[in-house]
Amino acid sequence: MKNLKFIIIFLIIFSFNFSNAQDIDLQSKISKxxxxxxxxxxxxxxxxxxxxxxxxxxxxxxLNEGFSEKxxxxxxxxKYGEWISYDPEFNKNTYFLWLLPILMFLxxxxxxxxxxIIKKN
Amino acid sequence: xxxKILPIFFTIIFLIIFLIFYKGLQxxNIYTPKNNIQKNIPSFKVRIFDTTNEINSKEIFKDNQFYLxxxxxxxxxxxxxxxxxxxxxxxxxNIKIIGLNYKDNNRSAKKFLxxxxxxxxxxxxxxxxxxxxxxxxxxxxxxxLIYNKKIIKKIIGPLNENxxxxxxxxxx
Amino acid sequence: MASLIxxxxxxxxxxxxxxxxxxxxxxxxxxxxxDKKIIxxxxxxxxxxxxSFLGLIFSFVNSDFSNETVFNHSHTTKPLFYxxxxxxxxxxxxxxxxxxxxxxxxxxxxxxxxEQIKKYRILTLLFQQxxxxxxxxxxxxxxxxxxxxxxxxxEGLGLNPILQDPALAIHPxxxxxxxxxxxxxxxxxxxxxSLNYISKEWxxxxxxxxxxxxxFLTLGILLGSIWAYYELGWGxxxxxxxxxxVSLMPWLALTTLLHCILVLEKKFALTSWVIILSISTFTLxxxxxxxxxxxxxxxxxxxxxxxxxxxxxxxxxxxxxxxSLFVFFFFHKNQNKEFNSFFWLSKESSIxxxxxxxxxxxxxxxxxxxxPIFLEVISSEKxxxxxxxxxxxxxxxxxxxxxxxxxxxxxxxxxxxFVNKFYLIIFLIISLLLSVxxxxxxxxxxxxxxxxxxxxxxxxxxxxxxFFTKKIxxxxxxxxxxxxxxxxxxxxxxxxxxxxxxxxxxxxxxFETEKFKINFENIEQKDEQNFKSIxxxxxxxxxxxxxxxxxxxLRIYNQPNIVTSEADIKTNFFSDRFMTMSLVQNQxxxxxxxxxxxxxxxxxxxxxxxxxxxxxxxxKKRYEI
Numbered sequence: 001m002k003n004l005k006f007i008i009i010f011l012i013i014f015s016f017n018f019s020n021a022q023d024i025d026l027q028s029k030i031s032k033x034x035x036x037x038x039x040x041x042x043x044x045x046x047x048x049x050x051x052x053x054x055x056x057x058x059x060x061x062x063l064n065e066g067f068s069e070k071x072x073x074x075x076x077x078x079k080y081g082e083w084i085s086y087d088p089e090f091n092k093n094t095y096f097l098w099l100l101p102i103l104m105f106l107x108x109x110x111x112x113x114x115x116x117i118i119k120k121n
Numbered sequence: 122x123x124x125k126i127l128p129i130f131f132t133i134i135f136l137i138i139f140l141i142f143y144k145g146l147q148x149x150n151i152y153t154p155k156n157n158i159q160k161n162i163p164s165f166k167v168r169i170f171d172t173t174n175e176i177n178s179k180e181i182f183k184d185n186q187f188y189l190x191x192x193x194x195x196x197x198x199x200x201x202x203x204x205x206x207x208x209x210x211x212x213x214x215n216i217k218i219i220g221l222n223y224k225d226n227n228r229s230a231k232k233f234l235x236x237x238x239x240x241x242x243x244x245x246x247x248x249x250x251x252x253x254x255x256x257x258x259x260x261x262x263x264x265x266l267i268y269n270k271k272i273i274k275k276i277i278g279p280l281n282e283n284x285x286x287x288x289x290x291x292x293x
Numbered sequence: 294m295a296s297l298i299x300x301x302x303x304x305x306x307x308x309x310x311x312x313x314x315x316x317x318x319x320x321x322x323x324x325x326x327x328d329k330k331i332i333x334x335x336x337x338x339x340x341x342x343x344x345s346f347l348g349l350i351f352s353f354v355n356s357d358f359s360n361e362t363v364f365n366h367s368h369t370t371k372p373l374f375y376x377x378x379x380x381x382x383x384x385x386x387x388x389x390x391x392x393x394x395x396x397x398x399x400x401x402x403x404x405x406x407x408e409q410i411k412k413y414r415i416l417t418l419l420f421q422q423x424x425x426x427x428x429x430x431x432x433x434x435x436x437x438x439x440x441x442x443x444x445x446x447x448e449g450l451g452l453n454p455i456l457q458d459p460a461l462a463i464h465p466x467x468x469x470x471x472x473x474x475x476x477x478x479x480x481x482x483x484x485x486x487s488l489n490y491i492s493k494e495w496x497x498x499x500x501x502x503x504x505x506x507x508x509f510l511t512l513g514i515l516l517g518s519i520w521a522y523y524e525l526g527w528g529x530x531x532x533x534x535x536x537x538x539v540s541l542m543p544w545l546a547l548t549t550l551l552h553c554i555l556v557l558e559k560k561f562a563l564t565s566w567v568i569i570l571s572i573s574t575f576t577l578x579x580x581x582x583x584x585x586x587x588x589x590x591x592x593x594x595x596x597x598x599x600x601x602x603x604x605x606x607x608x609x610x611x612x613x614x615x616x617s618l619f620v621f622f623f624f625h626k627n628q629n630k631e632f633n634s635f636f637w638l639s640k641e642s643s644i645x646x647x648x649x650x651x652x653x654x655x656x657x658x659x660x661x662x663x664x665p666i667f668l669e670v671i672s673s674e675k676x677x678x679x680x681x682x683x684x685x686x687x688x689x690x691x692x693x694x695x696x697x698x699x700x701x702x703x704x705x706x707x708x709x710x711f712v713n714k715f716y717l718i719i720f721l722i723i724s725l726l727l728s729v730x731x732x733x734x735x736x737x738x739x740x741x742x743x744x745x746x747x748x749x750x751x752x753x754x755x756x757x758x759x760f761f762t763k764k765i766x767x768x769x770x771x772x773x774x775x776x777x778x779x780x781x782x783x784x785x786x787x788x789x790x791x792x793x794x795x796x797x798x799x800x801x802x803x804f805e806t807e808k809f810k811i812n813f814e815n816i817e818q819k820d821e822q823n824f825k826s827i828x829x830x831x832x833x834x835x836x837x838x839x840x841x842x843x844x845x846x847l848r849i850y851n852q853p854n855i856v857t858s859e860a861d862i863k864t865n866f867f868s869d870r871f872m873t874m875s876l877v878q879n880q881x882x883x884x885x886x887x888x889x890x891x892x893x894x895x896x897x898x899x900x901x902x903x904x905x906x907x908x909x910x911x912x913k914k915r916y917e918i
Contacts, residue, residue, distance in 0.1 A: 028793065028795075032680070033679070033680075033681060035677050035679070037259055038259050038260060041532075041534050041535070042527075043532075043679070045527070046525075046527035046529070048858070048875050048884075049260075050224060050250060050260055050878065051250070051259055051260050053249075053250065053878075054224070054249060054250025054251055054253065054254055055254065057249045057250065057251055058250075058251045058254050061251065079254065079255070079256075079257040080257055081675065082674065082675065082676045082677070083675045083676060083677050084677070085677060086677050086678070086679025086680060086681055086682070087679065087681035087682065088676050088677070088678055088682055093668060093672065093674050093676065094664075094668075094676065096660075096664070097660060097661070097664045097668075097678065097682075098682075098686075100656070100660050101653060101656045101657045101660055101686055102686075104652070104653060104656040105649075105653045105656075105690075108648075108649045108652055108653060109649065112642075112645050112646070112649055115645070116642075127622070128618060128622035131618055132615070132618060135611065135614055135615065135618070139607070139611045141666070141667055141670050141671070142583075142589065142607055142666065143604075143607060144670045145589050145666045145667075145669065145670050146587055146588075146589055146600045146603050146604055146607065147600075148669060148670065196878075224878055
């Protein structure tokens with residue numbers, strides 16, 4: 001009887017682990033994109049702190065409730081501010097962030113093109 | 122005159138960059154999200170400590186008075202230090218202290234309270250830390266001063282004499 | 294005693310640096326012959342710094358806690374190797390290392406530049422001395438490694454176990470040889486600019502310094518990544534953390550400079566650009582030092598952050614910048630003789646394309662790293678810029694970059710045509726087919742991934758083929774480019790094929806998936822010199838029956854009170870198996886992470902290949918096209 005109980009519990013744990021394999025990918029992806037706010041430069045995924053572990057559980061819960069990836073980010077940003085997300089949004093604060101490199105690329109291209117055009121003339 | 126523009130341009134740019142870095146050094150590097158002040162308290166369901174009962178957040182903070190929500194744990198060393206201030210605060214008439222027991226062990230938590238005293242009107246249970254996240258907390262200890270279902274003040278870290286005075290003044 | 298000698302030696306070093314400065318000015322104005330005394334003085338300066346550095350090492354080895362730095366960063370129970378490496382593992386000691394490399398390089402430069410013009414040598418010395426004197430003042434005034442404390446404590450504070458690792462021990466010296474070594478490029482470029490000496494001869498002469506600095510910088514960055522991979526316990530090797538970016542930025546500038554100097558060596562062209570890049574490399578090194586030591590950025594760095602020191606570096610850095618701006622705009626005249634016309638299909642233009650893309654990558658890293666600071670100062674908003682940003686902006690541009698790398702070296706100087714290049718097109722088709730097959734079989738639906746894979750394969754095949762041609766034109770360059778293609782390929786495959794499992798297990802439990810079965814056999818407890826260790830034994834069996842035993846470890850240190858997780862990594866040429874174990878608060882199970890990372894070791898090997906390419910170029914006797 002005792003053996004049977006043990007086996008049943010064992011199988012439940014076993015199957016629980018197995019079914020989570022797919023969700024874990026999305027979970028990992030999300031937690032890699034979140035900053036551990038009490039650590040010095042680690043993501044939630046990489047950190048083992050209490051805060052990080054709680055966030056990981058929260059992400060798992062929200063995913064189970066049917067939240068989409070974006071919704072989870074928005075939810076956490078609502079609680080903790082933009083700082084928690086490693087992917088900066090494209091809003092009025094970050095126009096320069098995203099566009100300046102592209103601008104530099106175009107300027108570089110223009111300079112090089114000028115060098116070739118000079119030759120033609 | 123044309124070739125003078127470029128050096129002047131770059132000099133100005135670097136001056137601006139210098140000033141920004143200079144100002145950046147002055148800023149303290151502690152991050153406190155501004156959006157917690159005057160924000161509504163989160164709505165959630167939570168278990169009461171040492172029972173299997175659940176309670177809704179609306180019921181906890183329903184009265185028209187001040188509440189202090191304090192996140193604590195028996196394994197948290199600074200929580201011991203702030204406990205005396207909590208007991209002091211509990212003696213005040215117009216404030217109720219609600220505790221949130223964070224990622225703790227039932228026995229150790231009870232021992233903690235037995236040893237140091239229990240200032241809490243109600244103690245809520247946060248086994249995995251997700252309730253604390255609802256509040257936008259980072260860990261323990263943290264406290265929230267609440268009135269009229271809004272967060273008036275957020276305190277990160279343990280209470281001390283100064284903060285206690287501040288709270289006392291606010292709740293007058 | 295050692296600290297006392299160290300301190301006075303430091304002061305003598307400072308005095309000699311001032312002496313050198315004065316002597317050099319005198320020699321510059323007066324005679325036409327380089328005063329030999331100056332070289333002796335430079336050696337003396339280096340010698341004093343060396344003695345000072347040794348003094349600090351001895352203080353660490355002897356656990357002399359009357360020295361504040363030793364007290365803060367060492368401990369009697371530290372193993373000897375780490376007592377020594379602890380010398381440069383802290384702020385003050387690492388600055389002494391800066392001085393050591395700065396003074397060593399200028400001495401070596403003077404030795405190896407005997408055929409050069411006297412004025413050029415002296416000016417280089419002068420510019421370098423400005424940097425050296427600045428650092429002497431910085432160290433003595435704000436970061437003295439020889440502060441005396443009383444009463445003398447019995448025991449030290451510094452026993453951070455994360456710092457006790459062989460890769461981390463040699464990472465700073467190697468990195469500094471690159472990082473700080475770029476100072477000599479900076480100084481000599483400013484000197485050459487002031488004398489209008491930027492020419493093909495100068496390029497040939499400076500190339501070896503660029504190569505040396507570049508090789509060490511690449512190696513240093515590699516060591517840092519290897520350390521992060523083995524020690525930080527999360528199986529990643531690059532996280533776009535500010536400290537990593539700060540070492541990458543000078544590397545990008547230096548690599549670009551290296552390519553430009555190759556042009557300048559053959560043709561008198563791109564002179565302004567070479568000057569700008571030389572200045573930028575060292576400026577980025579110093580700027581990086583500022584960013585990570587001043588506390589202005591939040592990162593995984595271990596140095597104590599101090600805004601006062603940050604202020605000094607900031608002012609010093611911008612003085613150097615303004616000095617460089619002045620020298621550049623005042624002295625540099627764009628010669629008419631300069632070769633300004635480039636045919637679109639030539640080696641020069643492919644190097645221009647290289648520059649274009651490299652500068653773009655540099656801008657991305659620079660903006661990504663510093664933007665949060667700007668935003669916070671201007672608007673008090675705080676944002677994080679992490680891997681998603683860098684990946685989105687860099688990966689798409691890698692594609693044309695890789696193609697250019699494959700085709701560029703094939704082009705001739707001045708003008709090229711497509712005769713006899715049929716194989717280039719064949720390889721393109723092969724690469725494309727290969728990538729499509731791979732991407733489809735692994736069911737990843739990103740278009741960009743497959744094009745990126747194509748371009749990486751293309752570079753790979755083109756450079757590989759060149760190894761087998763009879764008259765290989767430039768072996769060093771081919772090795773380096775081949776290494777780079779291997780790097781991109783290994784990282785891509787590693788990303789695509791890596792798997793990770795995170796689960797909670799009790800002793801005796803088994804976790805099973807389609808691919809493998811992990812059994813948590815038992816736990817062993819051991820007592821070591823300065824920590825208690827808990828070693829978990831895990832039996833991992835994969836689908837074809839192959840069994841491997843992994844033993845991740847938890848270490849509980851008592852001084853300071855930290856628990857670290859030591860991963861167990863099994864490596865072979867095909868993959869790394871990476872396992873970590875961590876405690877769960879209040880529970881009797883452990884949290885296990887198991888990763889299978891294919892081709893991991895090839896990432897390290899490819900970077901070593903790149904370094905080797907640089908080394909080959911350095912020891913090459915004759916320059917070949």
